[in-house]
Amino acid sequence: xxxxxxxxxxxxxxxxxxxxxxxxxxxxxxxxxxxxxxxxxxxxxxxxxxxxxxxxxxxxxxxxxxxxxxxxxxxxxxxxxxxxxxxxxxxxxxxxxxxxxxxxxxxxxxxxxxxxxxxxxxxxxxxxxxxxxxxxxxxxxxxxxxxxxxxxxxxxxxxxxxxxxxxxxxxxxxxxxxxxxxxxxxxxxxxxxxxxxxxxxxxxxxxxxxxxxxxx
Numbered sequence: 001x002x003x004x005x006x007x008x009x010x011x012x013x014x015x016x017x018x019x020x021x022x023x024x025x026x027x028x029x030x031x032x033x034x035x036x037x038x039x040x041x042x043x044x045x046x047x048x049x050x051x052x053x054x055x056x057x058x059x060x061x062x063x064x065x066x067x068x069x070x071x072x073x074x075x076x077x078x079x080x081x082x083x084x085x086x087x088x089x090x091x092x093x094x095x096x097x098x099x100x101x102x103x104x105x106x107x108x109x110x111x112x113x114x115x116x117x118x119x120x121x122x123x124x125x126x127x128x129x130x131x132x133x134x135x136x137x138x139x140x141x142x143x144x145x146x147x148x149x150x151x152x153x154x155x156x157x158x159x160x161x162x163x164x165x166x167x168x169x170x171x172x173x174x175x176x177x178x179x180x181x182x183x184x185x186x187x188x189x190x191x192x193x194x195x196x197x198x199x200x201x202x203x204x205x206x207x208x209x210x211x212x213x214x215x216x
Contacts, residue, residue: 012050014040019061024101028112031058059122062109066126069102070133080137083145084189086160091182094164103168110165127165131157146207147192 001009018040022031025039033054037044051057073093080086097103106126113120135157142151163185171178 008050011042011046014042015047015050015057016061016064018042019057020065020105023058023061023105023108028058028108031108055116055118058109058112058119062105062119062122062126065102065105066129069097070129074133077133077137081141082189083138083141083147083192084186086134086137086141087185087189090160090164091186094167094182098168098171103165106165107168127161131161134160145192149207149211 015036018036018038019031021039022035026035031054033044033047036054036057037047047054047057051060076089080089094103106123109119109123109126113123135153138151138153138156138160142153145151163181167178167181170181
């Protein structure tokens, strides 16, 4: 890579990091070419030179930030062997991501996406990276569970992703309530673990009861 190309890449990365810091610290309403450039320590004209618009910069920042975070947790997600482990890890990850401000970035982008279609597509693409990793775990851990026949890993992965982003928003107005919501999710994991530990006869009985409930 030539020195000029390295300089361009470094400036782009500064702008992406600046956009993420601005979203985290000031929210999407105060995110502009000026505030992002100030956070990045560059001239605001470079926002338009490298990205064309603030929306395009934010779209790229969403993908950039999400790819980094998913890469960070991919190995750990690959080692999870039960629904309870997934939910417990989700709580741990939520705490870490909240402290670092990364869940807030997604929450801010989701807020902006309600009125800006370009941001909606980019935010959905960013969330899909998380959903894909969670879906892999759910397919694996539900395969041997009595719940596996009745649970939809694709839909459930999206429900998990939506829950954790929603809890981030809820936490801003009711921290104790958000904690109870996470507790409730872990309790569901404990119920699933108890079902997994049942003997073959009891598991068949559970499946039979669930089939009857599903029919009607």
